[in-house]
Amino acid sequence: MLQLRPSCECCDKDLPPAAPDAMICTFECTFCRDCVERRLHGVCPNCGGNFAARPIRPLAALAKNPPSTQRVFNPQGCGAA
Ligand SMILES: [Zn+2]
Ligand SMILES: [Zn+2]
Numbered sequence: 001m002l003q004l005r006p007s008c009e010c011c012d013k014d015l016p017p018a019a020p021d022a023m024i025c026t027f028e029c030t031f032c033r034d035c036v037e038r039r040l041h042g043v044c045p046n047c048g049g050n051f052a053a054r055p056i057r058p059l060a061a062l063a064k065n066p067p068s069t070q071r072v073f074n075p076q077g078c079g080a081a
Pocket of ligand 1: 033
């Protein structure tokens with residue numbers, strides 16, 4: 001099951017479960033679309049893999065399977081100054 005991490009690893013932007021711009025790699029490293037396109041150029045800085053849009057979990061399923069609340073913030077990995 002997807003963890004549905006709550007934020008972008010690069011810019012710490014909130015990415016709630018319904019965010020249409022959340023992107024994940026195969027290990028579920030999670031980023032916003034802006035960072036994927038402008039800073040990462042489609043390559044995950046942690047594993048070197050590519051990204052796909054994160055599927056949106058329906059509300060009914062969220063109640064049973066709540067999203068992760070643990071924020072991952074690792075701007076060094078994103079080429080940030
Ligand atoms: Zn971001
Ligand atoms: Zn990754």
